Amino acid sequence: MRRVVQYSTGNVGQHSLRAIIGRPDLELVGVHAADPAKVGRDAAELCGLTEPTGIVATDDVDALIALAPDCVVYTALGETRPMEALSEMSALLAAGINVVGTSMVWLVTPRQADDWLRVPLEQACAAGNSSLYVNGIDPGFSGDTAVHAALSLVTRAASITVQEIFDYGNYDDYEYTGTAMGFGNTADAERPLTFRPGVIATIFGGLVRNLAAHLDVELDDIRERYEPWYSDQHIECRMTTIEPGQLAAVKFSVEGVRGGDTVITVEHVNRLTSKAAPDWEFPPDGQSGVHKVVVEGEPRIEMSTSLSHPALDVTEAGCLSTAARAVNAIDWVCRSPAGLVALEDIPPTELIRGVMW
Numbered sequence: 001m002r003r004v005v006q007y008s009t010g011n012v013g014q015h016s017l018r019a020i021i022g023r024p025d026l027e028l029v030g031v032h033a034a035d036p037a038k039v040g041r042d043a044a045e046l047c048g049l050t051e052p053t054g055i056v057a058t059d060d061v062d063a064l065i066a067l068a069p070d071c072v073v074y075t076a077l078g079e080t081r082p083m084e085a086l087s088e089m090s091a092l093l094a095a096g097i098n099v100v101g102t103s104m105v106w107l108v109t110p111r112q113a114d115d116w117l118r119v120p121l122e123q124a125c126a127a128g129n130s131s132l133y134v135n136g137i138d139p140g141f142s143g144d145t146a147v148h149a150a151l152s153l154v155t156r157a158a159s160i161t162v163q164e165i166f167d168y169g170n171y172d173d174y175e176y177t178g179t180a181m182g183f184g185n186t187a188d189a190e191r192p193l194t195f196r197p198g199v200i201a202t203i204f205g206g207l208v209r210n211l212a213a214h215l216d217v218e219l220d221d222i223r224e225r226y227e228p229w230y231s232d233q234h235i236e237c238r239m240t241t242i243e244p245g246q247l248a249a250v251k252f253s254v255e256g257v258r259g260g261d262t263v264i265t266v267e268h269v270n271r272l273t274s275k276a277a278p279d280w281e282f283p284p285d286g287q288s289g290v291h292k293v294v295v296e297g298e299p300r301i302e303m304s305t306s307l308s309h310p311a312l313d314v315t316e317a318g319c320l321s322t323a324a325r326a327v328n329a330i331d332w333v334c335r336s337p338a339g340l341v342a343l344e345d346i347p348p349t350e351l352i353r354g355v356m357w
């Protein structure tokens with residue numbers, strides 16, 4: 001039985017919390033909440049369960065550390081407050097507590113992460129003899145597990161494309177995702193930070209370099225592409241309201257180039273409802289989101305992963321799967337040697353033990 005603390009209960013965290021409460025091999029011993037309105041409330045209430053757990057949320061990190069859990073599931077928003085998230089993760093690791101999480105998406109490929117992030121975390125792991133593992137669905141599953149599965153079916157690969165084609169219309173996250181993508185901006189507005197030159201490559205380039213390293217392929221160049229789509233009509237959705245002339249879809253990619261050919265592409269097509277960018281690719285079979293891997297090779301492989309759920313929309317189901325990528329690794333990360341753990345360090349079957357109960 002692993003004693004676990006859930007750190008934050010946002011879009012992803014409420015699903016990891018539910019899984020921790022439900023799984024017989026995990027024991028919830030604490031919950032962190034930053035929002036004063038959540039502090040003091042029972043964990044069950046914070047993830048939509050009815051039966052109280054007796055564990056109430058606290059904003060006191062030292063009290064959570066004092067519980068000496070085996071692992072913390074860290075899902076607090078990281079990318080907009082990287083130094084705070086880095087210091088919170090480091091404090092847990094240095095105290096000897098293993099961390100699995102979804103935040104700070106650069107850590108999905110820890111060996112490609114920049115020194116400002118990697119070095120202090122490695123030091124904290126060494127100080128506490130602890131381990132850190134970060135993953136998700138995209139980045140995460142789509143660029144590692146799904147690609148590995150697709151490539152296992154070819155004798156030779158000429159190129160690989162990893163795509164997220166997702167309708168974000170129903171995603172209730174204008175504050176971070178919406179502003180980061182520039183939804184609602186007009187063509188004369190300044191580009192959002194995400195799409196200023198070099199930024200997509202810093203976010204997704206690690207995935208391309210990581211895949212190249214797995215393939216033992218040397219890239220000559222990494223380049224990025226960005227294409228905005230401005231609406232010609234009024235669009236209402238949960239994310240925001242779009243008026244004619246405002247940005248309602250984006251297509252962007254990071255490409256790994258070898259000998260003049262694009263051999264690895266990591267691409268996103270994100271739109272607000274199906275009215276946006278009607279000429280761009282849609283997910284298959286009328287779905288609103290897909291994670292797709294295409295390998296041009298011997299033979300050609302096309303692998304689409306679609307999520308659905310009776311009560312959740314596709315973006316919420318994506319958050320649930322993102323939570324699964326962290327929770328399912330708890331036991332192995334608790335047993336792993338100290339340091340930053342990458343997906344390829346974990347034997348695949350270790351990530352499915354415990355999901356059927």
Ligand SMILES: NC(=O)c1ccc[n+]([C@@H]2O[C@H](COP(=O)([O-])OP(=O)(O)OC[C@H]3O[C@@H](n4cnc5c(N)ncnc54)[C@H](OP(=O)(O)O)[C@@H]3O)[C@@H](O)[C@H]2O)c1
Pocket residue numbers: 008009010011012013032033034035038075076077078079081102103104105135136137138139140173176318319322
């Ligand atoms: N790789 C993937 O596929 C994938 C997919 C989805 C998300 N993610 C990553 O997972 C992380 C969580 O995503 P999410 O959608 O769950 O995020 P979210 O709901 O927007 O935020 C998660 C929690 O972060 C805490 N938080 C937010 N702003 C804060 C602040 N200024 N100070 C302290 N705490 C703050 C809040 O905790 P309280 O509720 O306790 O106040 C909030 O509930 C993000 O880093 C995201 O990039 C990755």
